[in-house]
Amino acid sequence: MVRGLDYALKRVGFALITLFVVITMNFFLFRVLPGNAVTNLGRDARLSPQAQHALRVQFGLDKSTAAQYVAYLRQLAHGNLGISYQSRAPVLDELTTDLKNTIPMVGVATLLAIVLGLATGVIAAWRRRTWADHGSVATALIFYAMPVAWLGLMLLLLSNGALPAGGMYDDFAVHTTLLSKWADAGKHMILPAATLALGLYGQFTVITRSAMLETIGEDYVLMARAKGLGNARIITRHVLPNALLPITTLIALSLGFVVGGAILVETVFSWPGIGQAVFRALSERDYPILQGAFLVLAASVIFCNLIADLLYLKLDPRTAA
Amino acid sequence: MTRVLQRCVGGLALIGAATAIAGCFGSGGSSSSKQQGGNAGSAAVKRGGVFRIAANDGIDSMNPFTAFNSDSHNAFQNIYSFLVQYDTKTFDYVGDLATSWKAQNGGRDWVFKIRTGVKWSDGRPLVAKDVADVMNWATSPKLEGLGLVGEIFGGHLKHAAAPDPQTVVLHYDQPIAVVLSKLAKWPILAPQQWLKFKTVTAAGQFQNTAPITSGPFVVTSYAKRQLLLTKANPSYYGKKPIIDGWGLKQYDNIDAAIQALTSREIDAVEAVPGPSFPSLEANKSLNAVAAPSSFVSDFIINSNPHKTSHRELLNPKLRQAFADAIDKESLVRLIHANKGEPADSIVPKAYGDLPGTQKPSHAPGLPQDRYDPAAANRILDGLGYKRGARGIRTANGAPMNYTVIVPTDAYTGVTRVSDLFKRWFSAIGVGLTIKTFDSAAAYNEIIGTQAATKTPANSYKSFDLSLWNWTSRPDPESLLLVATTGEYGSLSDTGYSNPAYDRDYKRQFTEMDPNKRLAILWDMQRMLARDRPYIPLVWADKLQAWSTKWTGLTETPQGFFNESSNANMLNVHQVG
Numbered sequence: 091m092v093r094g095l096d097y098a099l100k101r102v103g104f105a106l107i108t109l110f111v112v113i114t115m116n117f118f119l120f121r122v123l124p125g126n127a128v129t130n131l132g133r134d135a136r137l138s139p140q141a142q143h144a145l146r147v148q149f150g151l152d153k154s155t156a157a158q159y160v161a162y163l164r165q166l167a168h169g170n171l172g173i174s175y176q177s178r179a180p181v182l183d184e185l186t187t188d189l190k191n192t193i194p195m196v197g198v199a200t201l202l203a204i205v206l207g208l209a210t211g212v213i214a215a216w217r218r219r220t221w222a223d224h225g226s227v228a229t230a231l232i233f234y235a236m237p238v239a240w241l242g243l244m245l246l247l248l249s250n251g252a253l254p255a256g257g258m259y260d261d262f263a264v265h266t267t268l269l270s271k272w273a274d275a276g277k278h279m280i281l282p283a284a285t286l287a288l289g290l291y292g293q294f295t296v297i298t299r300s301a302m303l304e305t306i307g308e309d310y311v312l313m314a315r316a317k318g319l320g321n322a323r324i325i326t327r328h329v330l331p332n333a334l335l336p337i338t339t340l341i342a343l344s345l346g347f348v349v350g351g352a353i354l355v356e357t358v359f360s361w362p363g364i365g366q367a368v369f370r371a372l373s374e375r376d377y378p379i380l381q382g383a384f385l386v387l388a389a390s391v392i393f394c395n396l397i398a399d400l401l402y403l404k405l406d407p408r409t410a411a
Numbered sequence: 412m413t414r415v416l417q418r419c420v421g422g423l424a425l426i427g428a429a430t431a432i433a434g435c436f437g438s439g440g441s442s443s444s445k446q447q448g449g450n451a452g453s454a455a456v457k458r459g460g461v462f463r464i465a466a467n468d469g470i471d472s473m474n475p476f477t478a479f480n481s482d483s484h485n486a487f488q489n490i491y492s493f494l495v496q497y498d499t500k501t502f503d504y505v506g507d508l509a510t511s512w513k514a515q516n517g518g519r520d521w522v523f524k525i526r527t528g529v530k531w532s533d534g535r536p537l538v539a540k541d542v543a544d545v546m547n548w549a550t551s552p553k554l555e556g557l558g559l560v561g562e563i564f565g566g567h568l569k570h571a572a573a574p575d576p577q578t579v580v581l582h583y584d585q586p587i588a589v590v591l592s593k594l595a596k597w598p599i600l601a602p603q604q605w606l607k608f609k610t611v612t613a614a615g616q617f618q619n620t621a622p623i624t625s626g627p628f629v630v631t632s633y634a635k636r637q638l639l640l641t642k643a644n645p646s647y648y649g650k651k652p653i654i655d656g657w658g659l660k661q662y663d664n665i666d667a668a669i670q671a672l673t674s675r676e677i678d679a680v681e682a683v684p685g686p687s688f689p690s691l692e693a694n695k696s697l698n699a700v701a702a703p704s705s706f707v708s709d710f711i712i713n714s715n716p717h718k719t720s721h722r723e724l725l726n727p728k729l730r731q732a733f734a735d736a737i738d739k740e741s742l743v744r745l746i747h748a749n750k751g752e753p754a755d756s757i758v759p760k761a762y763g764d765l766p767g768t769q770k771p772s773h774a775p776g777l778p779q780d781r782y783d784p785a786a787a788n789r790i791l792d793g794l795g796y797k798r799g800a801r802g803i804r805t806a807n808g809a810p811m812n813y814t815v816i817v818p819t820d821a822y823t824g825v826t827r828v829s830d831l832f833k834r835w836f837s838a839i840g841v842g843l844t845i846k847t848f849d850s851a852a853a854y855n856e857i858i859g860t861q862a863a864t865k866t867p868a869n870s871y872k873s874f875d876l877s878l879w880n881w882t883s884r885p886d887p888e889s890l891l892l893v894a895t896t897g898e899y900g901s902l903s904d905t906g907y908s909n910p911a912y913d914r915d916y917k918r919q920f921t922e923m924d925p926n927k928r929l930a931i932l933w934d935m936q937r938m939l940a941r942d943r944p945y946i947p948l949v950w951a952d953k954l955q956a957w958s959t960k961w962t963g964l965t966e967t968p969q970g971f972f973n974e975s976s977n978a979n980m981l982n983v984h985q986v987g
Contacts, residue, residue: 144556148612177635178477178616187635243666251674255667260676261638262463262658357663362636366663370636373820375851 094403101399105392112388116381117162121155149175162381171385172378176371181382185364189386191258192356192363195279196348199286199355204341206287207294212325214295215302227295234292242285242358254278256360282359286352290344297340301333308332334405342398346391455987461640462657462961462983464972465668467681469661470639473619473630475598476549476558481882482659482681484596484974486639489657491598492625492648494523494542494579495591497975499965502885503766504591507649507977508542508599508625509579518586518923523579530646531601532622532629539573544602546571546581556611563593586921588928591766592886596974599625627652627977636661653963653984659972672697672956679957681972685748685824691956701750702966703761704882704953708754710737710832711857711877714944715906717867721813721875723806728790730943734780735787736839739948741831746824747951754947755779756936757893761950761968762885765932767925772887774933777940787839796840804840812842813875818853821879828878843876853877857904865899871906879904885968885975888919891935894944905944912938962986 146152150161165172171181210226217223233241246255254260258278265271305311306329314324356365364383371379472478475487488496492508506512509523529537549560550568567587572580581590601623608614620633627649628641642656660677662668669687671677673694683691683699691699712724712733723729739753755777765772796804796811804811815832819825829845836843848856857877860870883890892898895916896908915935922928939945953970963982964971971979 144611148615173616176477176479177472177618178474179618184635243664246667246670251670251676255671255674255676256662256664257637257660261634261640261660262461358667360637360661360663360667362634362661366636369663373849373851 094407097403098400101396105396108392109389112392113163113166113385114159116384116388117159118155119384120375120377120380145175149173166385171382174371174379175376176374176379181378184367184379185382185386188362188364188367188383191361192365193348194275195283195356195361195363196286196352196365198279199283199352200290200344200348202283202287203290204294204344207291208298208337210291211295211298212302212330214299215306216321216325218303218306223299227299230292230295232292233288234290234296236289237354238285238289238352239354239358241289242282242355245281245285246358249281253281255281258362282352282355282361285358286355289355294337294340297336298333301336302329305329305333335402338401338405339395339398342394342401343391346394347387348390456653457985457987458653459655460985462654462679462980463677464657464659465671465677465680466659466661467970469636470633470659473622473633473639474615474617475600475619476560477615478558481969481974482972485969485972486641486659487598488626488974489972489977489980490622490624490626490628490630490641491600492529492537493596493598494525494594496595496977497885499967499976499978501764502762502975503764504595505976508537512591514586514590514923518588518590518921519583521581521583521587521590523581525577525579526648527577529625529648531603532624532644532646533601533603534646535601535603537599537625538576539579540576541602542579542599543571543573545600545605546597548602548606553609554611554614557614559597563597565593586923588920588922588925589886589888592884592888596884601625627981628656631656650981652981654980657980657983669956672958675958678961679955679971681955681970683954683956685746685750685954688748688750688954688956696959697956698959699954699956700966700971701952701954703752703759703968704951704970705759705761705884705968706880706882706951706953707757707759708742708878708880708948708951709757710946710948711879711905712944712946713871713874713876713906714908714942715867715871716908717872718906719872721806721809721811723794723796723811724813724875726794727941727943728794729806730946732787732790732794732839733836733841734943734946735783735790736835736841737780737832737946737948738782738835739780740782742828742949743951745831746828747949748954750952750954751949753780754950756940757881757883757945757947758887758890758932758936759883759950759968762887765886765925765929768929770926770929772885772929772932774936774940777936780946784835784838791839791841798840802837802840803842810842811840812844814844814846816853816856816874816877817845817847818850818879819847820849821853832878853879854904857906858900867896867899867906867908870899871903874906877904882969887932887936888916891916891932891939894935894939907939907942907944909938909942960986 150158153161171185173179174181174184177184207230210230214223214226254277259271259274263274265274311324311328314328353365353369355361356363357369364386367379368383371383466482468480468482470483470486471480472483478484494507494509495504495512496507497503498505508525508529510526512521512523514521525539525542531537546568547570548554549557550564554560567583567585569582569584572582574580604623605614608617622630624630627644627647629644630639631642632638632640638658638660640656640658643652643654662671665684665687668677668680669683669691672680688699688701691697710733712730714725716725718725743749743751743753756773758773760771760773762772764770791804796806799805799810817825817829825847833843833845857874858865858870859873862869881890881893893902894905894907895913897913912935915931919928919931919935922931953966953968955970957964957971961983963984964979967973967975969975973979
């Protein structure tokens with residue numbers, strides 16, 4: 091028990107240190123990029139040199155990098171992610187809206203990918219060296235290797251107008267009931283979620299197959315077969331639970347990335363989520379949005395990893411040793 | 412980022428906006444004073460419906476002081492009123508909120524008479540004092556640095572007065588010839604919504620998602636990066652819209668927008684890429700329109716007299732050789748799908764005559780570049796630039812290898828263009844290395860310093876060449892500005908610094924005789940043609956498409972949805 095608590099505290103400590111490093115890297119990473127917000131805005135005929143100076147002062151860009159870093163840390167400590175250079179709206183408000191849009195789509199896609207990957211991985215392992223194994227692994231790898239933006243465009247062309255080409259809703263339709271609005275949202279979600287799920291599921295297939303194969307070779311599985319247990323029972327009771335460690339890590343990582351959105355998919359399908367916000371913020375040098383988005387992403391990945399680490403304790407008590 | 416500042420109206424004369432001439436009281440600098448009412452004029456007009464447009468660059472902000480994208484300003488054109496706007500065919504000024512105007516005191520004072528009985532969308536009456544109060548607020552010292560204000564008033568507005576409810580008088584500190592051009596971009600903002608902001612920060616952070624307006628349409632909903640939806644303003648003072656409203660939907664991917672157009676999810680696409688255009692032309696349910704635009708692509712040669720390396724680039728003869736080496740016809744054919752023409756100036760021909768002159772803004776008789784690599788080689792041979800290893804010439808002891816800065820997000824077909832330029836320049840013994848950036852980084856590379864004040868001595872010193880483009884508004888002043896020394900670190904992308912050019916820019920700004928002013932504008936264009944900070948490449952057509960279910964749109968150099976006039980959204984309607 092004490093050993094378990096010690097393990098948990100260590101993992102939390104590591105997570106906090108990682109988060110601080112990410113916060114620091116977040117700050118400096120984007121400032122290494124050539125170009126800055128003011129020179130970007132300076133291309134606008136509307137901005138006089140005085141206006142550019144006012145912007146520098148307003149966003150603290152007239153101060154040294156070190157002073158900006160301290161101010162950034164101080165803001166964060168107060169839960170303030172700053173003001174977007176472009177929209178001049180609080181970053182927290184902007185990202186909250188984006189997250190609300192991203193999580194349903196990327197969440198559905200990730201769940202689909204996990205289910206599809208687990209199913210194909212299990213089939214491939216159980217039917218090792220058969221057409222089912224080769225077929226499912228090859229298909230998964232082909233989708234995994236495809237550029238996701240290209241895959242999205244191909245699905246868009248294949249749909250031939252049967253499914254909406256972009257956005258979260260038919261913005262011009264009048265929804266009289268909540269149900270019709272949800273149905274509309276569901277229809278708009280099909281192409282981006284399918285694209286993302288197809289692009290993601292291959293990794294689950296490969297990891298599941300590999301973990302399953304390792305477990306299938308164990309003596310206790312042979313024993314289960316010798317005892318005359320059915321295939322389904324052997325897989326669900328004896329193989330899959332023991333193959334879950336690497337799969338858990340991958341699922342935790344994937345769930346962490348859900349809040350990061352899917353930059354390319356959101357851009358192809360004009361999905362107004364956090365991925366699309368990051369894409370735009372990069373081209374606009376909108377540092378506060380970038381810092382905020384990457385902080386949210388990093389924090390969620392670190393948090394999900396922490397959960398996975400803690401789950402290990404439950405799944406495999408030897409981890410704490 | 413296309414560098415936005417903003418051609419004759421295209422051959423697609425659809426149902427034009429009828430231009431009713433209203434009287435001009437008195438004489439003024441730019442004395443033309445007309446009312447643009449617009450008239451669908453079609454025998455089969457079906458009223459109602461929402462005209463659904465796929466946005467080009469999308470709305471980045473609903474706040475006029477912080478909005479940058481052209482779609483934001485296109486939207487403002489159709490929800491706010493303006494004192495004046497442009498006629499969509501002649502690009503002369505026509506009245507909007509103002510019924511007439513005149514310049515007095517040699518162009519230092521401008522008097523505008525505005526309409527009676529106008530209401531804000533919140534029901535309050537709109538009077539001259541509202542217009543003057545917002546101008547005085549925006550130009551007050553405490554709001555120095557507020558976006559848009561500098562561009563419109565340039566620090567020259569001393570005071571705006573409203574001697575009676577229908578008269579606005581603008582007092583400037585010097586004669587200003589471009590008052591109408593500038594005010595055509597100044598939305599009439601509601602004092603009850605704006606005067607409460609006491610600082611630049613507060614005014615800039617106001618999101619303005621439910622603006623109080625007085626134009627033909629009012630905003631019904633706005634969702635960032637998704638949609639702007641409007642409905643016809645029932646109390647609009649002018650011609651009533653035929654449609655119920657229009658909506659601007661954001662697509663980040665143009666292929667998705669085109670798919671949405673062909674599947675009738677939307678009704679129009681503002682900007683169609685060249686490769687997609689032929690398929691839309693073949694589609695019987697769509698009008699695919701290519702019309703001369705204000706877009707010009709250009710080849711930039713660093714013109715800073717203080718340039719430190721490759722100073723041979725400052726030699727006018729070398730620049731002539733470079734111009735001879737470029738095959739502009741091929742660029743039109745290969746990059747712009749044959750929709751455009753070789754350019755001889757950054758000032759487009761598309762806007763036609765300068766108001767009040769009956770002569771074109773684009774200077775006539777500019778030298779025409781002809782693709783002639785043999786002539787280019789003769790010039791370089793004549794300059795003593797001998798070919799060395801791998802056929803690359805040497806100038807001032809260094810191989811003529813140059814870096815070309817290209818903003819990938821602003822330049823169509825960058826890979827193909829790069830290959831063409833490398834091939835053309837290789838044929839004259841010049842090596843090019845293409846370096847791609849996004850716009851912000853590319854501009855930073857060109858400026859080359861982070862110093863707060865940019866001068867010829869401390870900036871634009873190291874870059875060689877660049878490929879970029881401009882779009883412009885009707886008055887050429889807005890585009891010729893970019894080559895003035897005062898725009899170092901702001902709009903200058905060439906490092907061009909010529910005191911004579913700078914003087915001409917100031918002169919045209921205050922010259923109240925349109926014909927004399929035009930002569931100066933032509934001189935400035937001839938200076939640029941002689942000194943060649945830019946080798947203008949192509950005036951590309953604006954490619955757009957809309958459903959044949961809709962009509963009433965007049966093509967303009969800025970497209971059917973533009974920041975010059977609200978006539979198109981007033982006239983567009985469903986085919987009956």
